[in-house]
Every structure is written in C-alpha cells, then in structure tokens.
Amino acid sequence: MSDSENQGLSNEQVAPASRAKRTKREAVPRSELPPDHWNVEHVAAYCGRSKDWVYTHVASGALPHTKRGGCLYFDPDTVAKWLVGKPVAVPVKGRGH
Numbered sequence: 001m002s003d004s005e006n007q008g009l010s011n012e013q014v015a016p017a018s019r020a021k022r023t024k025r026e027a028v029p030r031s032e033l034p035p036d037h038w039n040v041e042h043v044a045a046y047c048g049r050s051k052d053w054v055y056t057h058v059a060s061g062a063l064p065h066t067k068r069g070g071c072l073y074f075d076p077d078t079v080a081k082w083l084v085g086k087p088v089a090v091p092v093k094g095r096g097h
Contacts, residue, residue, distance in 0.1 A: 025049060030076065038074045046076075047083060 027048035034042065043063075044051045057063035058072060064082060066073045 030080070033076070035076065038076055038079065040072055040074075043074050043079055046079065 025044075025048045028045040030046060033046060038046070040051050040054050043054050047053070054063065058065055062082075064075070064078050066075075
C-alpha cells in the first residue's frame, strides 16, 4: 500500500513486514530422512524447528552430536530419544579430544 492509501488506516491496521506472523514449521517424518546420520538441516526438519534452534542446543551442550571436518553430525536414534526427554549420554569436551 502506498502512503496515500494508508491515510485512512490506523497503525494497528497496517502491520510492517517485520511484524508479520511466522509460519509454523512442520516436523518431517523420520522415514523421509537419511537412516544413518543427520546434519543440522535434518535435525531441524525432524524437530520442526529452525537451524538456529539446533545450533543453540548444540552450543549449550544439550544436544548430542559429533563433529567431523568442521561439520556437525547427529545419530537419528539419539536425537529421537533426546527429543522425548529420555536420558542420553552427552560426551564431555576435554583437551585433546
């Protein structure tokens, strides 16, 4: 809408693009993802969340993962257990590991 079209509308009626509602992400069934190892995109799709959400949980040490060649990899069984709240062993980072 141009400014001339907005003149008769209040601020509540004209929402800026930054305030637009976000679309809800839908979880992708596990059967549609690779069976052996997942990357960040796969975990985000399975959980129905964003990649930023995955990175946040990796950085906090909550989400079990492995890192090879600068890339994050996840075991699908471990992610599924972690997501439903079952105890999962999270490796402790140490020097030389």
